[in-house]
Amino acid sequence: MxxxxxxxxxxxxxxxxxxxxxxxxxxxxxxxxxxxxxxxxxxxxxxxxxxxGHCHPRVVEAIAHQAAQLNTHSRYLHEGILDYGERLVAKFDHGLSQMLMTCTGSEANDVALRMAQAVTGKTGLIATDNTYHGNTTAVAHLSTRRPPIGGYPPHIRRVPAPDSLAPLGGSPKAQAKAFAANVAQAIEELEQAGHGFAGLMLCPIFANEGMPGLAPGFLDATVNVVKRAGGLILCDEVQPGFGRLGSHWWGHELLGFAPDLVTLGKPMGNGHPVAAVVARPDVMAAFRNAFGYFNTFAGNPVSCAAANAVLDVIEDExxxxxxxxxxxxxxxxxxxxxxxxxxxxxxxxxxxxxxxxxxxxxxxxxxxxxxxxxxxxxxxxxxxxxxxxxxxxxxxxxxxxxxxxxxxxxxxxxxxxxxx
CATH class of the missing domain: 3.90.1150.10 (Aspartate Aminotransferase, domain 1)
Structure with a gap:
């Protein structure tokens, strides 16, 4: 050792x-x-x-079988990414019908930020002050583990996170309204500073904030604030997604709101590095036209085989x-x-x-x-x-x-x- x-x-x-x-x-x-x-x-x-579960035999077999047959990037036509993507987007409502694959949740969240900026033409972004959304430069600016060199950039606002010991507004009952008010204030600051407001990124159950036990409807007021300001709700489902919550496949379903896009990661491949963004067609088109995104390893046949096997096992078992x-x-x-x-x-x-x-x-x-x-x-x-x-x-x-x-x-x- x-x-x-x-x-x-x-x-x-x-x-x-x-x-x-x-x-x-x-x-x-x-x-x-x-x-x-x-x-x-x-x-x-x-x-x-x-x-x-670790080393699930059906996922292992799917990876080995596809790796022995073909593994290349998505600029060639291949059924694997389509077969998987059609199954995945069928798990969503709210017009979330298109998918972009990445290799990690960090990459997916990075893309989500750029999607919000492409749709709105603005750069301002908001997250909570006690969260983690990944380790690219862009999403690291939202996270709290270590302040970035030179401090947080001016187009980022970090609002107080919901808390169970010290609830916003002084009580659990007041917390939803207080959280929405803080988001509204951050939006106003971004607008006055000239950055404008592109989107709010959050985990629907606030997992990294400690999963503070929020009831369905908690985010309704916040969603209304974001929508009135013309911004997007960027929903990070890396932790609550794929049925972990039991009652629902996705955390936003449990909380009862409609995100503009959803990011997925770790559980998606049961240990194989695969992740994705699922979005409405208008959001996807704005991003594709603005950035022309390509990722060599994202959506490769082996990754798609692993992810497809995960869906099989969740459903069959x-x-x-x-x-x-x-x-x-x-x-x-x-x-x-x-x-x-x-x-x-x-x-x-x-x-x-x-x-x-x-x-x-x-x-x-x-x-x-x-x-x-x-x-x-x-x-x-x-x-x-x-x-x-x-x-x-x-x-x-x-x-x-x-x-x-x-x-x-x-x-x-x-x-x-x-x-x-």
Missing amino acids: TDLIARREALLGPNVPTFYDDPVHIVRGEGVWLYDAKGRRYLDCYNNVAHL GLVENAEAVGAYALGLLLELRHPLIADVRGLGLFFAIEFARDGLPDGAFCGRVVEAAKDRGILLGRVGRAQHILKMRPPLPFSRENAQMLATTLKDILQEMPA
């Missing part, structure tokens, strides 16, 4: 992150399990990349229904957990959050101790939130009731042994 860490530092440079204080050396994955170099298995309750049923069961178990620092427990399908606070303030240190203790007991978790004080759990969709029991029992044991 020490040798691996030294080799990483020597080759990859400083500040290359790993999970956990004592990193895990993973060598194999199968279903909801990951296995380390010593043969120990870990229940993966964090990795939404392996949407169908009833994984959306499983997310709803097992998600409700797991949430019930998590709601039974007791500890003085638990401020809230919430969940949507197979997406859960446990928020820790001390005297009403986020307790990131305690949350970090829980994550490390869970890893030591064979459960892989993550954390999120402004202070990294929220346990973030996104297990693969084949997650079972037995897996949920293991998760809840392990957390119960950990919390009982950790004094406040």
Whole structure:
């Protein structure tokens, strides 16, 4: 292990992150399990990349079969991208009927920003002040992990994110109106500064903000503000999409609003690098005519075969229904957990959050101790939130009731042994 860490530092440079204080050396994955170099298995309750479970045999077979036959770019005619795209856009309403493929969610979000600018002829963009939408230069300017060199560019506004511990407007009831008012103010600032307003990018369930438990209709006032200003709603479905929420295929369906475009990423290929933007034809045409976009690897036959197999498995194995049923069961178990620092427990399908606070303030240190203790007991978790004080759990969709029991029992044991 020490040798691996030294080799990483020597080759990859400083500040290359790993999970956990004592990193895990993973060598194999199968279903909801990951296995380390010593043969120990870990229940993966964090990795939404392996949407169908790690190394799903149908996806592996689809990739291998297509790779042995043909893999090239989309400037040649090929049925694969069309067969997949027709299936994908059929999952959407609101006139979202055209698709542009990329390799990563970061690329998809970068394209989405340019689509908004192409449609409106303006450059101003808005996101929340506690989010992450990728690592291209353009989307990194929206994110909060590290401020860009020279500060945030003047055409970007970052509005206060919805929060469960400190709700905007002073109360959960006032939060939706307060969020919309902040967006309206940011739009006015962009207009007065001469940038104009192109679009608002958000995750519909505010996953990186800690999934603060927002009810359907929360974004109605904000959507109205954006539409009145002539901007676009850019909906990042990388985390909630493809049925993770159980009740709906997409987060915007659950919240009840119509986006102008949707971006997709990690779960789309179950680990194969494939992503996309799904948009209305008028939005797509504006972008295509303004930018003439081409991406060598996006939409290649192997990527499309992987993505098509993902849709097959979700449908054939009833994984959306499983997310709803097992998600409700797991949430019930998590709601039974007791500890003085638990401020809230919430969940949507197979997406859960446990928020820790001390005297009403986020307790990131305690949350970090829980994550490390869970890893030591064979459960892989993550954390999120402004202070990294929220346990973030996104297990693969084949997650079972037995897996949920293991998760809840392990957390119960950990919390009982950790004094406040």
